[in-house]
Amino acid sequence: MIDLSNALPKPNILPMIMKESNRPLKSDTRYLLKIKEELEILLAREKELSRLKGRMVSIASHEFRTPLSSIQLSASTIEHYFDRLDRTRIFQHLKKIIMAVQQMTAILDDLLSLEKIESGKVSLRMKCFDLTSVSRDVLEEMQAMTKKGQQLFHRHHGLDTEVYLDQDLLRRCLTNLISNAIKYSPEGGIVELVTCITEQFMEVQVKDQGIGIPEKEQSRLFETFFRADNAKDIQGTGLGLNIVKRYVELMNGSVSFSSRENEGTVFMLRFPRLSGDLDQPIK
Structure with missing residues (x-):
């Protein structure tokens, strides 16, 4: 059989390639930039x-x-x-x-x-549970960590005691805050856990009589690995409050605090229950 391929005229394919490649060039560039x-x-x-x-x-x-x-x-x-x-x-x-x-x-x-x-491996497991029961359990577990003469108290406001949250994450938050309150408070001090449930919100406060947080360093309190100058001689990782904040926010809540150096600190966790005004703090 005679091969006629060499006898046929060869088309100039370069313009064809350029024409074909120019069509998606802009979108391809955007795609590559996005990947980059x-x-x-x-x-x-x-x-x-x-x-x-x-x-x-x-x-x-x-x-x-x-x-x-x-x-x-x-x-x-x-x-x-x-x-x-x-x-x-x-x-x-x-x-x-x-x-x-x-x-x-x-x-x-x-x-x-x-x-x-x-790593994004935290998944919420929301369920109903009794807040006062969990609070008492956490305080009982923390009792072994108390210094000489320290006392742990719990007060609850409101007729309802049931909440809808991730129980494990809330326990971790409470354990961390109460552990800090014990650690940074003197012997004979009082650590108080206050819970409150209304139709609009659920709020938790952890109050201590400890060393407090220097005002100039309060803006950095929730940073990873942050330790205030007056706490560096006390054992700690500087991770706890950052973790508390992120757990609370995962449960659609907020965390705040008030503190004065050498006069103690109050941490407040607030979670909405229903739509409405959430500006009523625990008295």
Whole structure:
């Protein structure tokens, strides 16, 4: 068979290619720019996550040393001097061990919570539950962390006690705020948990008589890893309040505070129940 392909005239295909490629060029350019922007955002997010994880490891290794040392010392004392310690002294050392374990658990909870939030892995599980029952449970759990003479109180306003929120996230918020109130308050101080439910809103307040927050640093209070100057000698990760704020906002609520240095702090969580005026704070 004779091949006639070389005998046929060859069309100039370059103008055809240019004409065809020019049609979607603008839309393709916009598409590529959009992809480029998205990739840059993803890359920046990955860098931020990497930075956060590095900071988390550093914090964990630093913050675990004190409670681990306390556990080791108390356990060693009980082991070597058990026959010479009275019941009261043994229970004192056991309480130190429990407190140290709670400190490490709180640190781990903060680190894991932040990682879940940053990775978008937090899912809401909204349901109805009794707010006063949860409040009492949290205070009972926190009792082991109290300093000498510290007292924890709960007051509730309103006839209704049922709310519709994510119970686990609310418990984490309350645990964090009450733990801070205990930690930053002196021996013999009072920490008060106040809850209020009306037709329009549900509000929680945690009040303490602690060291307070310096006014010049209050604007940075909810930043990740932030520690106020007057709190840097007290153990903490600087993550708790940032996590509380983000959990509260996930549940469509808001968080605010009022504080004066050396005069205590009040943190307020507010969640809407129905449409209406939400400007009535707890008295």
